[in-house]
Amino acid sequence: MKLPDRSFATITVTEAAPGVALVTLDRPERYNAMTDQMFVELERVALDLDQVDDLRVVVLTGAGSAFCAGYDLADADRLADLGAIGMLDQQERGARALLAVRAIRVPVVAAVNGPAAGGGLALALQADIRLASPEAKFNAAFVKIGLTAGDLGTSWLLTRLVGPAVASEICFTGRMVHAEEAFRIGLVNSVSEPDKLLGDALDLADRIVANSPGGVQLSKRALHANMEIGSYAAAIELENRGQALLTRSTDMPEALAAFKEKRRPVFKGE
Template identity: 85%
Template sequence: MKSLDRTYETLTLEEATPGVVVLTLNRPDRYNAMTNQMFVELERAALDLDQEDDLRAVVLTGAGMAFCGGYDLADADGLADLGAIQMLNQQERAARSLVSVRSIRVPVIAAVNGPAAGGGLALALQADIRLGSPEAKFNAAFVKIGLTAGDLGTSWLLTRLVGPAVTSDICFTGRMVYAEEAARIGLVNSVSEPGKLMEDALELAGQMVANSPGGVQLSKKALQANMEIGSYAAALELENRGQALLTRSTDMPEALAAFKEKRKPVFKGE
């Protein structure tokens, strides 16, 4: 993959298995806290990965002991001095980078290996699936520093994931949600055994890779788009178009032939 040739200061990219790229936030000495440099690089990496024909899944994680500690407060001192338009540009830069991760056409699995605070929580929410280590913990730290939890998609995504009442509790108190509770309320899909987080994430990605690339990608499109649609009829219309499109691909006939011949299908995503 050509996108793996690019070097970054705050990230690393590695193809762990064919079609599966691990994107690692790489500022372990700062708990992988976000900077403007990271926002720019994260957007660039996501856009590049999205252009890779052979990409099938992305695993997003953090180096060291943390997933992401949120915005680096060492860079926050000057925010209050920015003009209104400058601050809007700053906010849009950050939001654009996270949206680019959510918009990658293949599944994104967040392997949350430690604290995910503030913007780190928001980043984890961009993933389609979240797996946690026993050390994973989450908080909407915004109110702790005089900001709103309506930041970087958190108010929209978290509410749809765990419900409005639980979201209100988490966001108004700024309290920590530890791994066991995160699994119970659906913030993470599961908590891995100690030391097995990446193994579990790559195993899950492998299960996705085994399926039709087009089927998985259009499933993601339908799931995301229908979160924004308030009509059952509109959702059905979107689903109908996706199914009609996929019956024109080579993967569906291959799947049927493989079933009849009692063999594994060989999908091409064409």
């Protein structure tokens, strides 16, 4: 897999395994807090990775002891001085970055290695799957600073993960949700043993990579689309089209042949 040849100031991108890109927020001295530059770079990383033909999984994590502490308070002082249009531009810059992460065509696994606060929670929510370390903790404490939890997709995604009542309580109080509770309420898929988080994320990525690339990508497309479709009939129609399309690929005949021959299939995603 050939990754885009770019360097970034706030993010590193490496190949963790064949087909697996590891994206690391890299401002550990600031707990990987978000800045305008990080938003621009995160969008660029996501768009670049989406053009890598043999990309199969993206693992997203943070350097050091935090996943992402939200918007950098060192930059926040100037927000009150922005006009309405300037603030809207600022907000949309962040929203574009997180939407680009969510829209990557392959599964995104968030390895939440520490605090994910505010915009950091919103970023974790963009992933298809979230794994947490015991040190992970989450909050949406916007109300504590006079802002709304309707930020960067949080109000839409959190509600669908944990239900409206639990999401309301978390957002209205601004309290912290620690790793074990996050697992219990469905905010994360699992909590790893100490120092095992990245290994667990890469093991999960390996299990995804073992499957048909087209099958995985169209599964993601169907799951995302059907969170927004308002009727069962429309969901079935979308699913039917995906299945019909995939029967025209080389991967399905290969999977059937491998099953009959009692061997592991060799998928090409063609």
